[in-house]
Amino acid sequence: MQPDAFFRRRRIQSALFFLAMVAMxxxxxxxxxxxxxxxxxxxxxxxxxxxxxxxxxxxxxxxxPRILEKLQETVLIAVASSTIASIFGLGLALxxxxxxxxxxxxxxxxRAIASIFRNIDVSVWALILLFSFGxxxxxxxxxxxxxxxxxxxxxxVETIDEVGIEPVEALRATGAGYTAIISQSVIPACxxxxxxxxxxxxETNIRSATLVGIxxxxxxxxxxxxxxxxxxxxxxxxVVLATVAxxxxxxxxxxxxxxxxx
Amino acid sequence: xxxxxxxGRIRVRPRSHANTVLQATLIVLALLTVxxxxxxxxxxxxxxxxxxxxxxxxxxxxxxxxxxxxxxxDLFRELMITVALGLLTTVFGAIIAFFLxxxxxxxxxxxxxxxxxxxxxxxxxxxxxxxxxxxxxVTAGLGSVAAVIGMTFHSVGYLVKAYAETFEELDAGVLxxxxxxxxxxxxxxxxxxxxSSASALLSWTFVRFEINFxxxxxxxxxxxxxGIGFDMFMASAFYLDLRELGxxxxxxxxxxxxxxxxxxxxxxxxxxxxxx
Numbered sequence: 001m002q003p004d005a006f007f008r009r010r011r012i013q014s015a016l017f018f019l020a021m022v023a024m025x026x027x028x029x030x031x032x033x034x035x036x037x038x039x040x041x042x043x044x045x046x047x048x049x050x051x052x053x054x055x056x057x058x059x060x061x062x063x064x065p066r067i068l069e070k071l072q073e074t075v076l077i078a079v080a081s082s083t084i085a086s087i088f089g090l091g092l093a094l095x096x097x098x099x100x101x102x103x104x105x106x107x108x109x110x111r112a113i114a115s116i117f118r119n120i121d122v123s124v125w126a127l128i129l130l131f132s133f134g135x136x137x138x139x140x141x142x143x144x145x146x147x148x149x150x151x152x153x154x155x156x157v158e159t160i161d162e163v164g165i166e167p168v169e170a171l172r173a174t175g176a177g178y179t180a181i182i183s184q185s186v187i188p189a190c191x192x193x194x195x196x197x198x199x200x201x202x203e204t205n206i207r208s209a210t211l212v213g214i215x216x217x218x219x220x221x222x223x224x225x226x227x228x229x230x231x232x233x234x235x236x237x238x239v240v241l242a243t244v245a246x247x248x249x250x251x252x253x254x255x256x257x258x259x260x261x262x
Numbered sequence: 263x264x265x266x267x268x269x270g271r272i273r274v275r276p277r278s279h280a281n282t283v284l285q286a287t288l289i290v291l292a293l294l295t296v297x298x299x300x301x302x303x304x305x306x307x308x309x310x311x312x313x314x315x316x317x318x319x320x321x322x323x324x325x326x327x328x329x330x331x332x333x334x335x336d337l338f339r340e341l342m343i344t345v346a347l348g349l350l351t352t353v354f355g356a357i358i359a360f361f362l363x364x365x366x367x368x369x370x371x372x373x374x375x376x377x378x379x380x381x382x383x384x385x386x387x388x389x390x391x392x393x394x395x396x397x398x399x400v401t402a403g404l405g406s407v408a409a410v411i412g413m414t415f416h417s418v419g420y421l422v423k424a425y426a427e428t429f430e431e432l433d434a435g436v437l438x439x440x441x442x443x444x445x446x447x448x449x450x451x452x453x454x455x456x457x458s459s460a461s462a463l464l465s466w467t468f469v470r471f472e473i474n475f476x477x478x479x480x481x482x483x484x485x486x487x488x489g490i491g492f493d494m495f496m497a498s499a500f501y502l503d504l505r506e507l508g509x510x511x512x513x514x515x516x517x518x519x520x521x522x523x524x525x526x527x528x529x530x531x532x533x534x535x536x537x538x
Contacts, residue, residue, distance in 0.1 A: 025353045028346035032406040039407050046401040076298030083295040119518035123480035127498035132315035136305040195287055207390040214484045240393055247388040260283045
C-alpha cells in the first residue's frame with residue numbers, strides 16, 4: 001500500500017469513529033434528557049452552594065462520634081466480606097485454573113460461576129438480598145461478598161496460570177500429593193498478588209458499601225442519607241470528609257504494602 | 263566427605279522485610295474480619311432461616327422470572343437509558359481526563375503541576391460516586407443532570423490516573439526527538455503522545471464504560487438517575503416483586519457479560535492490564 005493511501009484510510013477510519021461517537025453521545029443525551037447547557041451551569045452553582053453550606057458546622061462536630069462509629073461498621077463489613085470472599089475465590093480459582101484443576105471439566109463451570117457473580121452489580125445483589133436479610137448488616141455483607149468472590153476468582157485464575165506449570169511439576173516429581181503441591185508451591189507463589197487484589201477490593205468495597213448503605217439503611221450510607229434528607233448539610237459534609245479520610249488512609253497503607261510485598 | 267547440616271529445622275522462607283509485612287497484613291485482615299463478623303448489626307434476624315430464604319429467593323429470581331409492570335419494549339428502553347448514562351459519562355469523562363492527564367504526567371508537565379492535579383484527583387476518587395451525584399442533586403434536582411455530572415466527576419478521577427500512567431510509560435526518546443527538532447508542546451502531544459498511546463487510552467476508556475454501566479444501574483436505584491436501576495429499586499422496595507426483579511437481573515447480567523467480553527477482546531488486541 002502506498003503511504004499516502006494508508007494515511008488517508010486511517011484518517012477516514014478516525015473520522016468515522018469520531019462521527020459515530022458524536023452521534024451516539026447525542027442520542028444518549030436525547031434518551032436521558034440530559035441538557036448540556038444546564039449541566040455546565042450546574043457545576044459552578046453547585047460548588048458555590050457547597051462552599052457556603054456544605055461545610056461541617058458545630059452540630060456536625062457534635063455528631064462526629066456517631067459518624068465514626070457508623071464508618072467503622074462500614075469499613076469492618078467491607079474488610080470482612082473482601083477477606084472471606086477472597087478465600088472462597090482462591091478455592092474456586094484453584095479448581096478453575098489450567099495448572100491446578102483436578103480435571104479439565106472443572107474449568108468452564110468455575111469460570112462461568114465467577115462471571116455470573118462478578119457481572120451482577122453490587123446494587124442489584126443488595127436489592128435481591130433485601131428480601132431475605134432486610135435492613136441488617138448481612139445484606140451489605142453478602143452483596144459485597146458475591147461481587148468480590150467473582151472478581152477474585154477471575155484474577156486469581158489468571159495469576160495462577162501466569163505462575164506456570166514448572167513449580168507444580170517440580171513438586172509432583174518429588175512425589176508430593178495434590179494438597180502438598182497447592183499449599184507448598186501454588187499458594188506461596190500467588191499470595192502477594194492475592195493480598196494486593198484483596199486490598200484493592202477493600203478500597204472498592206468501602207465505596208460500594210456507602211452505596212449499599214443508602215439502599216438498605218445501614219452503616220455510613222444510611223447516616224449520610226438521613227442527614228441529607230433532613231437538610232443537615234453540615235453533618236452530611238462531615239460524613240463525606242470522614243469517608244474520604246478513611247479511603248485515602250487505606251489507599252496509602254495498601255500502596256505501602258503493595259510496594260513492599262510485590 | 264562430611265557435610266554439616268544446621269541443627270533443627272531448615273528455614274525454607276528467608277525472614278525478610280517483605281515476609282514480615284505480608285504476615286502482618288494477613289494477621290490484621292484476619293483479626294478485623296473476625297471482629298467485623300462478631301459486631302455485625304444483625305437486627306435480630308435469624309441468620310440460618312434468612313440464608314435458607316436467600317437460596318429460595320435465588321431460585322425464584324433464576325427460574326420464575328417474568329415481567330409484570332413493564333413490557334419488553336419498556337425494558338429495552340430502560341436498559342438503553344442506563345447504557346446511555348454510562349456512555350455519556352464515559353465520553354465526557356474521557357475528554358476532560360485527557361487534558362488533565364497531560365498535566366498529571368511527569369514527562370509532560372512540571373512536577374508541581376503533576377502533584378496538584380494528582381492530589382485533586384485522589385480526592386475526587388475517594389468520594390463515592392453516589393455522594394457526588396447527591397451533592398449535585400441539591401442544585402440540579404434529582405435526575406439525569408445531577409447523575410451525569412456526578413458520575414462524570416468520578417470517571418475523570420479514575421481516567422486521569424489511568425491516562426497519566428499510560429503517558430508516563432511513553433518512550434522518552436520519542437519526546438526528546440520531537441523537542442529537539444523544535445516541536446512545541448502541543449505538537450509533541452499530538453504527533454508523539456496521542457499516536458503511541460491511542461490504543462491503551464481506548465482500552466482504559468472501554469474499561470471505564472464497563473464500570474459506568476454498573477454505576478448507572480446503582481445511581482438509578484439510589485439517586486434518581488432513571489433507567490433500569492430505578493425499575494429494579496421499585497420492583498424490590500415497592501412492589502416486592504422478585505420475579506420481575508429476576509428479568510431485570512438477567513437483562514443487566516447479559517449486557518454486562520457482553521461488555522466484559524468486548525473489553526477482554528480489546529485488551530487482547532492492545533495488550534493492557536486491567537489493574538486500576
